[in-house]
Amino acid sequence: MTAAVLPQRATTAAAIALNGITKVHGRGSAAVLALDGLTLDVGPGEFVCIVGASGCGKSTLLSIVAGLDRATSGDLHVIGDGPPALMFQEPALFPWLTVAGNVGLPLRLHGVPRPERKDRVAELLAAVHLEEFAKRRPHELSGGMRQRVALARTLALHSPVLLMDEPFGALDAMTRDLLHDELERLCRQRGLSVLFVTHNVREAARLGDRLVLLSSRPGRVIHQRTIEIARPRRIDSPQVSAIAAEVTDRLRSEVGRHGR
Amino acid sequence: MAVDTIQGLDALELAARAGDRSPARRFWSASWPKVAALALAVGIWQAVVWLKIKPEYALPSPLAVGKELWRQAHGSQLWEGLAITGRRAAVGYAASVVFGLVLGLAVARIKVLRAAIGSMITSLQTMPSIAWFPLAILLFQLSEQAIFFVVLLGATPSIANGVISGVDYVPPLLLRAGRNLGARNLALYRHVIAPAALPAIVAGLKQGWAFAWRSLMAGELIVGGLGHTALGAQLTYARELTDAPWLMSTMIVILAVGLVVDALFGAADRAIRTRWGVLDPAGA
Numbered sequence: 001m002t003a004a005v006l007p008q009r010a011t012t013a014a015a016i017a018l019n020g021i022t023k024v025h026g027r028g029s030a031a032v033l034a035l036d037g038l039t040l041d042v043g044p045g046e047f048v049c050i051v052g053a054s055g056c057g058k059s060t061l062l063s064i065v066a067g068l069d070r071a072t073s074g075d076l077h078v079i080g081d082g083p084p085a086l087m088f089q090e091p092a093l094f095p096w097l098t099v100a101g102n103v104g105l106p107l108r109l110h111g112v113p114r115p116e117r118k119d120r121v122a123e124l125l126a127a128v129h130l131e132e133f134a135k136r137r138p139h140e141l142s143g144g145m146r147q148r149v150a151l152a153r154t155l156a157l158h159s160p161v162l163l164m165d166e167p168f169g170a171l172d173a174m175t176r177d178l179l180h181d182e183l184e185r186l187c188r189q190r191g192l193s194v195l196f197v198t199h200n201v202r203e204a205a206r207l208g209d210r211l212v213l214l215s216s217r218p219g220r221v222i223h224q225r226t227i228e229i230a231r232p233r234r235i236d237s238p239q240v241s242a243i244a245a246e247v248t249d250r251l252r253s254e255v256g257r258h259g260r
Numbered sequence: 261m262a263v264d265t266i267q268g269l270d271a272l273e274l275a276a277r278a279g280d281r282s283p284a285r286r287f288w289s290a291s292w293p294k295v296a297a298l299a300l301a302v303g304i305w306q307a308v309v310w311l312k313i314k315p316e317y318a319l320p321s322p323l324a325v326g327k328e329l330w331r332q333a334h335g336s337q338l339w340e341g342l343a344i345t346g347r348r349a350a351v352g353y354a355a356s357v358v359f360g361l362v363l364g365l366a367v368a369r370i371k372v373l374r375a376a377i378g379s380m381i382t383s384l385q386t387m388p389s390i391a392w393f394p395l396a397i398l399l400f401q402l403s404e405q406a407i408f409f410v411v412l413l414g415a416t417p418s419i420a421n422g423v424i425s426g427v428d429y430v431p432p433l434l435l436r437a438g439r440n441l442g443a444r445n446l447a448l449y450r451h452v453i454a455p456a457a458l459p460a461i462v463a464g465l466k467q468g469w470a471f472a473w474r475s476l477m478a479g480e481l482i483v484g485g486l487g488h489t490a491l492g493a494q495l496t497y498a499r500e501l502t503d504a505p506w507l508m509s510t511m512i513v514i515l516a517v518g519l520v521v522d523a524l525f526g527a528a529d530r531a532i533r534t535r536w537g538v539l540d541p542a543g544a
Binding site: 096 | 263265266267269270273274433434436437438439440441442443447451452455456458532535536537538
């Protein structure tokens with residue numbers, strides 16, 4: 001029954017459609033072109049990783065897709081009712097709320113009544129294995145746990161699209177590996193379409209269905225490839241390493257272009 | 261599988277953070293320096309009295325003042341004074357809080373208002389409150405209104421400043437997160453900006469109290485005549501009667517009231533910081 005009521009567009013249209021997105025920061029002589037006619041689709045249920053060096057406008061792009069910033073020109077279409085859920089490199093948890101309060105806030109803001117909210121929060125915390133920590137404050141948790149709370153809070157928005165801005169950049173390698181597994185599982189379970197920005201090429205090869213390489217200053221798509229390594233993947237597998245090495249070479253030559 | 265590893269990692273990372281001292285030890289380590297400092301101050305006072313630099317009627321001994329304080333505590337005069345002064349402090353401060361919060365929020369929100377009076381609020385704070393009294397007396401004569409006028413002018417800028425800096429320094433990341441989670445306009449204020457600004461607002465309230473209390477004492481000293489037994493007026497009477505023990509015991513009461521209220525604000529501030537996890541467990 002649940003499968004029957006899935007919206008039809010999910011199988012036909014792209015989850016995120018970006019067409020000629022251009023972003024200019026500032027005005028006049030101080031104007032900087034951050035994104036230059038960026039065109040990119042993310043299919044329903046697809047996991048797309050964007051890789052680029054500094055200055056490729058990765059974060060600007062996510063802000064635009066999330067509706068926190070406006071493109072100077074270009075078309076943007078995202079499925080879902082509200083703006084898509086965005087997760088940051090920092091957990092950005094509210095220190096005055098408990099773990100459960102943080103996860104419950106988006107539900108509260110969207111008018112979910114209290115009893116239902118309680119159940120949903122419990123379910124979301126269970127999804128990130130933090131059900132025991134509902135009453136703790138963010139500062140009592142480790143960095144990886146905080147980022148899982150942030151993930152649960154983001155999932156609470158129930159958006160079909162998930163935007164992630166280097167969410168594991170500040171974590172140690174072991175924690176990051178575990179969170180890759182968890183994220184992969186949650187995205188498959190919920191059929192989420194993901195736009196994941198990172199500077200870590202291995203991470204992109206580990207997670208993505210597709211990998212998109214952006215140029216720097218201005219950002220535009222210079223290379224993309226599907227990653228057909230079977231899941232479950234390991235970040236230290238030879239296939240992931242091979243793709244990472246190749247993409248790293250391309251990234252280096254792109255960065256080198258700016259040195260000349 | 262992975263869940264075990266995750267939970268194992270969580271347990272390992274949290275284990276390193278446990279460990280706290282007992283409340284009794286904390287109380288002891290917080291209070292003995294204060295007691296020692298008080299004892300030292302009384303000791304110096306007594307030493308100066310023994311040196312007879314000033315005559316006994318001008319500078320009484322700690323014991324004489326202590327006896328007077330004890331006598332006062334069993335009479336009605338001190339309590340009446342406390343009641344009058346306390347009521348004035350409460351009314352004046354409450355009004356300042358209302359004005360300060362509204363003014364602070366308005367300046368923080370409205371750009372034109374900030375350009376117009378933002379810096380004026382800060383400069384108003386540097387104005388010694390006693391310098392307002394001549395004007396206040398011209399406007400309101402020797403009345404309670406004159407006192408309230410000065411208390412309000414003393415405390416409101418501090419409270420408004422607390423609100424302004426609190427709103428200004430809300431981390432942009434939290435605002436972005438709040439917006440993405442669905443908080444718009446009023447909801448953003450209610451769920452993100454107000455709680456994030458709370459520590460700065462409490463700091464402003466605390467400073468505002470200090471200004472209010474000072475202004476009130478200055479007011480009761482100057483406008484004293486009508487005040488019957490208000491604490492500030494008692495100081496004036498005591499000086500006129502050259503009753504140094506009364507004078508000093510009243511001063512001690514004034515100091516104590518200020519300290520108690522200040523400690524309440526300190527406790528509120530610590531409670532917030534503990535909740536937020538920004539209190540350094542090694543310090544304080």
